[in-house]
Amino acid sequence: MGVCGKIFLAVVVVAFAFAYQAYRDLVNPLPVPDLDLNEYWGRGDSKSYKEDKTIKPFKISYSAEVIKRLTDKLNDAGTFTDSLEGTAFEYGFNSKRLSEVLSYWKGQYLPKWSEREAFLNQFPQFTTQIQGLNIHYIHAKPKAAANVKVYKMILLHGWPGSVREFYDIIPLLTTPKDGVAFEVIAPSLPGYGFSEGAYKQGMGPLKAAVVLRNLMIRIGFDKFYVQGGDWGSIIGSNMATIFPDNVLGYHSNMCSVNAPMANVKTFIASFKPSWFISDEKLRGWIYPFTPRFMYILQEMGYMHIQATKPDTIGVALQNNPVGLAAYIIEKFSTWTNADYRNLRDGGLEKYFTLDSLLDNIMIYYLTNSITTSVRIYKEFFIEDAQYNTGRVLSLPPTGCAHFRHELAHHPEWILKDKFPNLIQQNLFDDGGHFAAMQLPKVLHADYVAFVKKTLQPKKVE
Numbered sequence: 001m002g003v004c005g006k007i008f009l010a011v012v013v014v015a016f017a018f019a020y021q022a023y024r025d026l027v028n029p030l031p032v033p034d035l036d037l038n039e040y041w042g043r044g045d046s047k048s049y050k051e052d053k054t055i056k057p058f059k060i061s062y063s064a065e066v067i068k069r070l071t072d073k074l075n076d077a078g079t080f081t082d083s084l085e086g087t088a089f090e091y092g093f094n095s096k097r098l099s100e101v102l103s104y105w106k107g108q109y110l111p112k113w114s115e116r117e118a119f120l121n122q123f124p125q126f127t128t129q130i131q132g133l134n135i136h137y138i139h140a141k142p143k144a145a146a147n148v149k150v151y152k153m154i155l156l157h158g159w160p161g162s163v164r165e166f167y168d169i170i171p172l173l174t175t176p177k178d179g180v181a182f183e184v185i186a187p188s189l190p191g192y193g194f195s196e197g198a199y200k201q202g203m204g205p206l207k208a209a210v211v212l213r214n215l216m217i218r219i220g221f222d223k224f225y226v227q228g229g230d231w232g233s234i235i236g237s238n239m240a241t242i243f244p245d246n247v248l249g250y251h252s253n254m255c256s257v258n259a260p261m262a263n264v265k266t267f268i269a270s271f272k273p274s275w276f277i278s279d280e281k282l283r284g285w286i287y288p289f290t291p292r293f294m295y296i297l298q299e300m301g302y303m304h305i306q307a308t309k310p311d312t313i314g315v316a317l318q319n320n321p322v323g324l325a326a327y328i329i330e331k332f333s334t335w336t337n338a339d340y341r342n343l344r345d346g347g348l349e350k351y352f353t354l355d356s357l358l359d360n361i362m363i364y365y366l367t368n369s370i371t372t373s374v375r376i377y378k379e380f381f382i383e384d385a386q387y388n389t390g391r392v393l394s395l396p397p398t399g400c401a402h403f404r405h406e407l408a409h410h411p412e413w414i415l416k417d418k419f420p421n422l423i424q425q426n427l428f429d430d431g432g433h434f435a436a437m438q439l440p441k442v443l444h445a446d447y448v449a450f451v452k453k454t455l456q457p458k459k460v461e
Helices: 003-027 064-075 095-120 170-174 205-219 231-242 260-269 280-286 289-299 301-308 310-317 321-334 338-342 354-367 370-387 412-418 440-454
Strands: 056-058 125-130 133-140 149-156 180-187 224-228 247-252 398-403 422-428
Touching: 064 095, 064 321, 095 321, 095 354, 125 205, 133 170, 133 205, 149 170, 149 205, 149 231, 170 180, 170 440, 180 205, 180 440, 205 231, 205 370, 224 231, 224 440, 231 247, 247 440, 260 412, 280 422, 289 301, 301 310, 301 370, 310 321, 310 370, 321 338, 321 354, 398 440, 412 422, 422 440
Parallel strands: 149 180, 149 224, 224 247, 247 398, 398 422
Antiparallel strands: 056 125, 125 133, 133 180
């Protein structure tokens, strides 16, 4: 071999070594991050802070004057720009449909606000102070029954949802099924609804996981299950990752891995999906790659705004009930089924009632929590760059419910990089992003099946 050949071979070997090391750097699991479990998020200096550990009953209660001011704002909404001829929700919320929703809101919903308030207060609710923040939660207990094992669990929502998403599934969870029932804690995430938002920078889903784990300890639950979607999925994953001694099992209806190799693997599998994903149905939900990518790109404009300028969009929506409703309810159309963009009514009442959608809006509006709720997007990207928890193994048993119209799906090939103890994956031909609210019976059955699997004796190999 000549000198040039030897130099070329040396370059190839060095390039291969660097490439292999880069690959190893991307796939090797990272250690569990060392976090301050008492990090202070309240106003001012933590030195003068003394945590109030009492748990206080809470009820939603707003005066007639507050509701009248809201009614006046809706009456003063004026007219909207006409939607383009022949369009439905392709350009966003259809203006005629929005007028119908607002007409119902001020003409039928608000006059019965006392009934809606009673509905929202049907479950026992409480607040307690955790790391400087007043955290709100629902605490629903099952009725005593013979031969029924009761398990503790935390139920986590996301954006643009709230605890209102869980009002149909909580009674299912607290009712014994196959000898199993649950004592449910459903908190409002920090900065959402009736939970106080952080006053310091850095409250991303990892730090929120610490707050909510500490909430469970405060309530007296050292061992518990976790179920979540959207941010609740990511926060729940972090709880399972950081606190495996507390989490008995983690179940999600938005299963994903936020790690560089997940994106690389998704792209690689696009060339021959059948080599990497055995389930034909799931392959069809993920590929072909280009149209799925374009769909995600179309739906992610809100994320870019909220991940860069959350306070600006917050100013636009705060104290603006019409804008808030359009911005949030539109997601309950397109994220339930992308094809609903082609329907003039947005398909909103195919699964949801206007009362339920407006309950959710009222929680955001009355608490002025839209700004604090969207800050988690900016904090997430900062936090992820620092901790990269997508590459830290989550060891508790994990279950995944794939609903057909969820925004994105990761197959087992990717999920097991993060969740080596993935014991259940089920696919459902219907359902979207708000599964607990849309198909509570389906999600409940899948969750119960998952929990029962975690109780089975481990096989000795």
